[in-house]
Amino acid sequence: MTGTTHSFSRPFGISLRTVMPWLVATIVLLLLPFVFSANSTITVMNQMAITIIFALAYNMLLGQGGMLSFGHAVFMGIGGVFAVHVMSYVEVSGAPLPLPLLPIFGGLAGLILACIIGSFSTRQAGTVFAMISLGVGELIAACSLIFVAFFGGETGVSADRTYGLPVFGVEFLRQSEVYYLIAGWLLLSVLLMYLYTRTPMGRMANAVRDNPERAEFLGYSARWVRFYSFIFSGFFAGIAGGLFALNYEIMTTENMSLVQSGKILLITFLGGMGFFVGPIIGAIVFTLLTTVLSRYTELGALYIGTIFVLTVMYCPRGLAGLLMMHEPAYRLGKLRLLITPYLKLVIPVTVAVLGSAAVFEMLFHVRHAPPGDHKMGLYGITFDSHSPVAWGVVIIVTLAAIAVTRALVPQINDAWHDANTVEGGAK
Amino acid sequence: MNHALELSDLKKSYGKAEIIRGVDLKIDKGERHAIIGPNGAGKSTLFNLITRRMAPTEGKVHLHGQDLHGFVPFKVNRMGLSRSFQISNIFPRLSVFENVRCALLYSMGFKYSFWTLVDRSKPLTEAADAIIEQINLTSRRDLPAGVLSYAEQRALEIGLTIAGGADVVMLDEPTAGMSNTETDYIVDLIRKVTIGKTLVMVEHDMGVVFGLADRISVLVYGQIVATGTPEEVRANPKVQEAYLGTAITAEH
Amino acid sequence: MDLILVNLIDGLVTGLLLFMLSAGLTLIFSMMGVLNFAHASFYMLGAYFGYQISQYMGFWMALLFAPIIVGIFGAGVERYGLRRVHQHGHVAELIFTFGLALLIEEAVQFFWGKSQVPFMVPEALDFALFSISGNAIPAYKVFMIFIAIGIFAGLLYVLTKTRIGMIIQAALSFPRTVEALGHNVPLIFMCVFGVGTALAAVAGVIAGPVLGTFPGMAFVLGSIVFVTIVIGGLGSLWGALFASLLIGWMTTFAASYNVGLADILTAIGISKPADMANSPWRDFWQITLSQIGPILPYLLMVLTLIFRPHGLFRKGGL
Numbered sequence: 002m003t004g005t006t007h008s009f010s011r012p013f014g015i016s017l018r019t020v021m022p023w024l025v026a027t028i029v030l031l032l033l034p035f036v037f038s039a040n041s042t043i044t045v046m047n048q049m050a051i052t053i054i055f056a057l058a059y060n061m062l063l064g065q066g067g068m069l070s071f072g073h074a075v076f077m078g079i080g081g082v083f084a085v086h087v088m089s090y091v092e093v094s095g096a097p098l099p100l101p102l103l104p105i106f107g108g109l110a111g112l113i114l115a116c117i118i119g120s121f122s123t124r125q126a127g128t129v130f131a132m133i134s135l136g137v138g139e140l141i142a143a144c145s146l147i148f149v150a151f152f153g154g155e156t157g158v159s160a161d162r163t164y165g166l167p168v169f170g171v172e173f174l175r176q177s178e179v180y181y182l183i184a185g186w187l188l189l190s191v192l193l194m195y196l197y198t199r200t201p202m203g204r205m206a207n208a209v210r211d212n213p214e215r216a217e218f219l220g221y222s223a224r225w226v227r228f229y230s231f232i233f234s235g236f237f238a239g240i241a242g243g244l245f246a247l248n249y250e251i252m253t254t255e256n257m258s259l260v261q262s263g264k265i266l267l268i269t270f271l272g273g274m275g276f277f278v279g280p281i282i283g284a285i286v287f288t289l290l291t292t293v294l295s296r297y298t299e300l301g302a303l304y305i306g307t308i309f310v311l312t313v314m315y316c317p318r319g320l321a322g323l324l325m326m327h328e329p330a331y332r333l334g335k336l337r338l339l340i341t342p343y344l345k346l347v348i349p350v351t352v353a354v355l356g357s358a359a360v361f362e363m364l365f366h367v368r369h370a371p372p373g374d375h376k377m378g379l380y381g382i383t384f385d386s387h388s389p390v391a392w393g394v395v396i397i398v399t400l401a402a403i404a405v406t407r408a409l410v411p412q413i414n415d416a417w418h419d420a421n422t423v424e425g426g427a428k
Numbered sequence: 429m430n431h432a433l434e435l436s437d438l439k440k441s442y443g444k445a446e447i448i449r450g451v452d453l454k455i456d457k458g459e460r461h462a463i464i465g466p467n468g469a470g471k472s473t474l475f476n477l478i479t480r481r482m483a484p485t486e487g488k489v490h491l492h493g494q495d496l497h498g499f500v501p502f503k504v505n506r507m508g509l510s511r512s513f514q515i516s517n518i519f520p521r522l523s524v525f526e527n528v529r530c531a532l533l534y535s536m537g538f539k540y541s542f543w544t545l546v547d548r549s550k551p552l553t554e555a556a557d558a559i560i561e562q563i564n565l566t567s568r569r570d571l572p573a574g575v576l577s578y579a580e581q582r583a584l585e586i587g588l589t590i591a592g593g594a595d596v597v598m599l600d601e602p603t604a605g606m607s608n609t610e611t612d613y614i615v616d617l618i619r620k621v622t623i624g625k626t627l628v629m630v631e632h633d634m635g636v637v638f639g640l641a642d643r644i645s646v647l648v649y650g651q652i653v654a655t656g657t658p659e660e661v662r663a664n665p666k667v668q669e670a671y672l673g674t675a676i677t678a679e680h
Numbered sequence: 681m682d683l684i685l686v687n688l689i690d691g692l693v694t695g696l697l698l699f700m701l702s703a704g705l706t707l708i709f710s711m712m713g714v715l716n717f718a719h720a721s722f723y724m725l726g727a728y729f730g731y732q733i734s735q736y737m738g739f740w741m742a743l744l745f746a747p748i749i750v751g752i753f754g755a756g757v758e759r760y761g762l763r764r765v766h767q768h769g770h771v772a773e774l775i776f777t778f779g780l781a782l783l784i785e786e787a788v789q790f791f792w793g794k795s796q797v798p799f800m801v802p803e804a805l806d807f808a809l810f811s812i813s814g815n816a817i818p819a820y821k822v823f824m825i826f827i828a829i830g831i832f833a834g835l836l837y838v839l840t841k842t843r844i845g846m847i848i849q850a851a852l853s854f855p856r857t858v859e860a861l862g863h864n865v866p867l868i869f870m871c872v873f874g875v876g877t878a879l880a881a882v883a884g885v886i887a888g889p890v891l892g893t894f895p896g897m898a899f900v901l902g903s904i905v906f907v908t909i910v911i912g913g914l915g916s917l918w919g920a921l922f923a924s925l926l927i928g929w930m931t932t933f934a935a936s937y938n939v940g941l942a943d944i945l946t947a948i949g950i951s952k953p954a955d956m957a958n959s960p961w962r963d964f965w966q967i968t969l970s971q972i973g974p975i976l977p978y979l980l981m982v983l984t985l986i987f988r989p990h991g992l993f994r995k996g997g998l
Contacts, residue, residue, distance in 0.1 A: 069771055121986050128715065129989050131774070132910050136982040139903060143975040147967060199545045201538040208530045211519040217501040218479070218511055220534030220592060229540060259903065263778065270775050303790055306783035313776040314761060317768045361790070369793055 023192065030184040034177050043176045049288040050187040051244050052268065056280035057194050058237035059265050064274035065198060066230040067210030068123075069131045071262050072138020073238060078145070078257030079114050080107030080239025082152060084246040088160035100165035100173050104186055104243035111239020112232055119231040124224055126213065138262055145254040157253030160246070183244050190237055195277060197233060206230045267309055273319025282320045300361055330420040342409070342416040349405040355380065356399025363395065430493040432457045432596050432626040433478065433509075438487035440470075440477055440650075447473045449650040450487070455643075457595075460627040462637045465647035466670060471630045472514060474647065475600050478628075479511045480504045491596065506534070510594035514601045514630075516581040518588065520574030524565050527573050527584060529556045531591035556591075563587040563617060579610040586617060596626045603633050615640060638662075646670065686815045687932050693821050695928025696828035700883035701901065702908040702920040703835060704876030710915025711852045711872055713770065714762065717777040719880055720902035721784035725750050726881025727888030727897065728788055731799035739802035747881040754877025755870045762873070763866070781898065789895045796894040824886050831879065832921065839917070848872060852915065907981040927977045934973030 034043055055077055062068045084107040091098045122133040145152035152158065162179075163172050171178050197203045205226045209216045213223040246252050255261070272283020287305075294301030316323055330336050359379055366377045366386040377386045384391045433455040440448040447470045455461045463471055476482045478489055480499050489496045491509055499507075519527050529546065532555055538544065546552060560566050563583045568576060573584060582602060590597055602618060603611045615636055618627070631637045637644060638658045645655045646667050654664045661667055705719045726746050733742040757780065765776040800806075801820045808816035839845040851858040851868050859865040891897065908927055912919030 063771075067771075069774060125989060127770075128914075129985055131715075132906065133982060133985050135903060135906065136978045136985070139978045140975055140982065143972075143978070147971055196545065197542060199547055200542045201533045201544065201546055202540055202542040204526065204530055204546055205533065207522060207526075208519050211521050212517060214481075214501075215513075215517045215519065215588070216530070218505050219531050219588070220502055220505045222500070222502045225540065229542065233542070263782075266775065266778070267782075300786075300790065303783070303786035306779060306786045309779040310761075310776065310783050313772060313779055314764055317765070317772050365790060368791065 023188075026191075027188060030188065033184075034180055038177075040176050043180050045288060045292050047176070047180055047183050047248050049285055050183045051241050051248065052265075052284040052288055053281050054187060054190045054244065055238055055241035055265055056269050056272065056284045057191060057277075058234045058241060060269050060274055060277075060280045061194065061197070061206075061230055061234040061237070063266070063269055064276075064279065065203070065210065066206045066227060066234075068126055068227060068230070069266075070134040070138075071131055071259065071266070072134040072136075072141070073234070073265060074259075074261035075138050075141040075257045076111040076114060076235040076238035077242035077245065077261070078252065078254075079141075080104075080111040080242025081246040081252040081256055082145075082158055082242075083107060083110035083239075084243040085158045085160045085250075085252050086151075088162055088164070088246070088250075089158075092161055092164040095164075097166045099168050100162055100247065101168060101182055101185070103162075103165070103247055104240045107243020107246065108236045108240040111242065112236040114239075115232040115235025119228050119235070123227040123231050126209075126223075126227060135259075138257075138259060142254060142257045142259065145257055152254065153252070155254070157251050157255075159251040162247055162250055179248055183248065186240065186244055190240055191281070194237060198277060202226065202229050267305075271309065271312055271319055273321030273323075273325075275318055276321040276325060279319050279321035282324075286320060298358075298362060300358075300365060303361070304358065333420070333423065335420040338420040339416055342413050346406065346409055346413065349402045349409065353399060353402035353406055356395055356402055359395045360399065363392065431455055431490070432459070432492060433628065434490040434493075435478070436488045436490070438474070438477060438489065439485050440473055440482070441485050447650050448477065448484070451647075451650070451652055453645060453652060453655070455626060455628060457626055458624060460622065460629070460640060460642045462629045462631055462641035462644045463647055464631060464634070464637055464644060469647040470650045471647055472600060475511065475598060475630060479509065479598065505592070505594070508594050509596040509598065510589045510592055511598040512585045512589040512600055512602060514604060516578075516585050518573045518581060518584050521572055523570050524560060524573055524576070524584060525556055525569045528559050528587055528591055529553075531588040532556055532559075535592040559587050559591050562621060579606055579614070582606070582614060583617060586614070586621065590621045590625075594625070596628070597622055598628045600630050601632065602629065603631065603636055611636060682812045682815070683936065685812050686817070687936055688929070689817060689821065689825075691929035691932035692925070693824050693928070694932055695925035696825060696832075697883055697887050698901075698905065698908055698928055699921050699924035700828055700831060701880050701905045702912070702924055703832070703917060704879040705905055706909040706912065706915055706917065706920045707852075708873055708876045709909065711848070711855070712762075712869055714766075714773045714777065715906070716873075716876075717774065717902070718757075718780040718784060719777075719877070720898040720905055721781045722750050722754055722877040723880040723884040723887075723901065724788060724893075724895075724898040725753070725784065726884025727799060727893045728792055728797070728884075729881070730885035730888055731797050731893055734799065734802075739804075743882070743885050746885050747878040750881035750884075751874040751878030755874030757877075758870050758873035781902070785895055785898060792895075794895060796892050799888040799893040801889040820890065824890070827882070827886060831882065835917065904977055907977045910981050911977075911984050927980075930976055930980075931973050934969050934976060937969050939969045940967065 033046060037043070037046070058076075059070070059073050062070050062073070084103050087098070087103060087106045090096065118137055122130060122137065146154060163174055165173070173179055173182065198206075205216060205221050206229075208219070209221070209223045209226045216223055216226065242252075242256070245256070268283040268287045269280045270283070271287060272281065273279030290305060290308075291301060294304060298304075312319065318325070327336060327339070330339065362379055363377070363386050370377070370386070375385045375387050376383055431454045433453070435451050435453040438448055438451040439446070451474065463474065465471055473482075477484050478496075480489075480496060480501050480503075491504065491507055494507065496504060519530065522530070529552060532552060533539075533546075536552060536555065538546070538552075557566070557569075560569055563586060565576075565580060565583060565587070568580060573581065576584065582604075586599065586602060589599065599618065603614050606614065611633060618629075619640065627640075629637075629641070641658060643656060644658055644661045645652050646661060646664075647653075648670045653666045653670060654661050656664070701719060701723055705716055708714060708716050708719075729746040729749055730739075730742040733745055737745075761776065761780070762773065765772050801818075805818075805820040805823050807819050809819040809822050810817055837845075839849060847858060847863055848868060851863070851865055855865050855869075858868075888897075904927065908923045909920055911926070912921070912923030
């Protein structure tokens with residue numbers, strides 16, 4: 002608190018420790034395409050980045066502002082549609098617009114729409130806000146089918162991104178070039194959104210979330226604080242939309258639908274809405290999950306739905322919350338006490354999960370495969386889905402794995418207790 | 429001369445139920461004024477009317493001569509009036525430090541800015557720490573406010589109320605539910621932080637009231653039956669009647 | 681004139697169906713403070729279970745048993761799911777019911793596949809009761825109307841004239857007081873949730889043959905039900921009835937009249953642009969009432985929330 006603000010280890014009053022995570026992130030982002038160089042992987046990474054920005058924008062409302070919105074996809078959608086129109090305009094008129102600046106237009110569109118909607122929707126928080134967001138979201142999504150000139154109707158609007166002014170000779174024909182553009186915007190957006198939480202408005206957003214009445218008696222209009230959160234959330238969602246338009250070069254009514262709004266709610270909650278990194282984790286995990294699952298099974302949505310419900314019931318603070326539970330142990334320096342018990346858990350839990358999934362897959366196959374077709378492949382093994390042997394093996398193995406997991410629970414409890422108390426584990 | 433707070437024929441009814449039946453009260457600058465009365469007299473309602481948490485059915489409230497008609501709570505607060513709540517109304521998920529800092533933001537000129545970083549403002553941090561020091565919660569500085577003990581939360585509540593530099597401080601039963609030692613501690617704190625300010629206090633604890641207040645008003649069934657110095661009020665037969673003569677004598 | 685009559689009947693059917701769903705939902709909300717996103721999913725389960733049971737035991741048995749099964753399932757969801765999540769706050773509850781809706785939709789696809797199942801109107805009712813200038817009114821629709829009215833009457837009777845109804849009404853506003861008086865409020869919650877979902881299931885069994893039994897049926901109806909209870913006022917049974925009928929008639933009439941915005945615009949004196957294909961305003965000239973019919977309820981809800989946030993029938997805040 003006292004002492005000089007300028008010192009060798011703290012130029013401009015910023016310490017290396019605060020900057021470290023950002024430096025690491027930048028380096029990782031720079032190196033990723035070299036590690037995963039397949040085009041399809043780069044596409045996945047692009048999608049992840051866009052989702053991260055959208056999820057963080059959504060969490061400005063949900064986690065930090067305490068406002069649950071069921072219609073947030075419209076801001077991303079509008080941002081994207083506007084960006085597509087800008088791209089088309091550049092193509093037609095030859096205007097000298099470098100592509101990297103495109104997301105700004107998306108952001109502006111999102112911002113303006115949020116100003117309009119926020120003018121009446123932020124008056125109250127809670128259920129009224131949620132319902133208004135649902136109604137407005139559905140209205141705009143429906144309008145996207147009616148106003149074909151702007152939204153493109155069922156086929157959506159599309160454009161070509163390569164007509165923008167080349168940047169240092171790069172015309173963004175290749176996926177990897179687009180990746181670096183998106184990664185740059187990702188870093189910038191995350192930084193800006195993080196810094197927002199450290200500003201007076203960001204702090205008051207938390208206060209209004211926890212106790213709007215008290216905040217009023219501290220001189221702040223809860224309504225205005227919510228409004229600010231709303232419009233900035235719309236801005237960054239619009240940026241995500243602009244990047245989406247840039248990446249896929251097409252925007253349809255699907256991008257604004259209730260389904261998309263629901264998805265981002267899921268992602269943010271799964272990752273943990275009470276922490277800044279929560280949505281980031283949620284976006285990465287969710288994108289990975291959907292990509293992997295869609296490749297190997299038809300039941301992906303069922304599994305994700307199950308994971309979601311289980312998370313709400315048993316782990317409502319999300320994945321980030323799960324990680325943060327380890328903070329006391331980390332502070333005490335006792336984290337290593339948990340390593341062995343966790344390792345012991347890995348095999349039984351994996352087997353249990355894979356086994357349960359196998360049961361579902363087999364059930365599904367038995368029920369829905371064309372009659373006579375009994376062969377199915379699972380985990381690299383082909384077998385007859387009607388064979389009682391197969392069923393017996395799967396069920397027994399799964400039950401055994403679950404039993405082993407339950408048997409291990411007391412050990413985990415003990416290790417947890419040791420790791421979290423000062424005297425524990427001293428042997 | 430402008431009184432700090434002036435209530436003129438203030439009335440509040442819910443349908444046929446009249447809670448406040450015409451209250452006239454003038455409180456001077458720098459005065460320490462306590463409002464006492466039996467349960468159900470309408471003390472909290474009176475508070476809510478003054479702080480504009482609810483609107484009166486009739487009558488006026490003047491703060492430093494300004495009519496508060498049509499004002500909303502945050503506007504009243506910006507004019508220099510701040511209140512605490514009977515049930516602790518803090519920000520449970522924020523740390524003690526952040527709680528106090530939020531209370532300082534508006535008055536230190538940050539308003540609705542989103543272009544400055546609060547962590548980088550030394551004056552803000554120092555002011556917050558000074559207040560935390562005053563309310564004696566320095567050892568709890570970084571804990572979430574929700575885990576504090578009841579008395580500590582009440583102390584934080586007072587800290588939040590005075591942090592903004594309001595010159596009219598209204599405390600709603602600040603010592604409710606406290607033990608004797610805790611009460612003494614809070615009374616000391618109140619005395620310290622309200623030097624030079626106007627204090628309006630609702631209280632049940634007569635010991636607190638008589639030790640702290642310059643003047644007392646007694647509210648019974650929505651009307652003030654007596655106003656005056658502690659001695660005058662104690663001797664007033666109407667007041668003794670309202671308390672059945674037992675409460676006032678029992679405390680001493 | 682005849683078209684109006686047909687639309688009146690159709691709108692009545694839609695409205696009453698909507699009412700069966702919104703009645704349960706609004707009761708659940710006002711008692712437990714939970715907006716049950718999965719409510720329409722129970723409706724869907726009712727239709728599917730109804731279909732499955734009718735395959736073995738006929739429609740009438742399905743009408744009897746499907747709601748019971750769904751009601752028990754609903755009570756179970758309340759007891760083991762919702763109650764657990766309740767402690768984490770309203771947002772968590774909302775998200776839980778949202779996830780549940782997703783899960784049920786996937787589960788239904790898992791068991792019955794992605795396409796529509798052939799849930800048919802029972803033969804006993806599969807004839808035209810009467811016709812209005814060539815438009816046949818199926819007996820089944822009349823049957824639907826009577827069932828819905830019967831349920832409303834039954835609900836009203838139970839809630840206002842019986843002892844258990846009084847207790848439920850009291851618990852609607854002051855659950856803690858009712859609990860302090862010795863009533864088993866958690867049990868009441870569980871039963872109200874079960875009955876509410878059973879009601880939705882009845883609607884499912886009845887609507888399944890007419891509207892089609894497919895995995896998307898919950899999603900299609902889901903948000904409209906919310907709109908209905910918000911407009912009617914959360915917690916008000918009469919409000920739910922009024923709003924349901926309003927929306928039922930509104931959407932039915934909008935769908936059948938092809939009034940275009942073009943006609944209105946020309947009437948005011950704005951002329952049509954010469955080059956329709958390329959004009960940026962062409963959409964406005966092409967909008968018809970039947971196009972915007974489905975979104976009228978949402979518009980009404982947003983307007984209601986802005987000007988009367990407590991809905992049309994309820995006093996006090998949402």
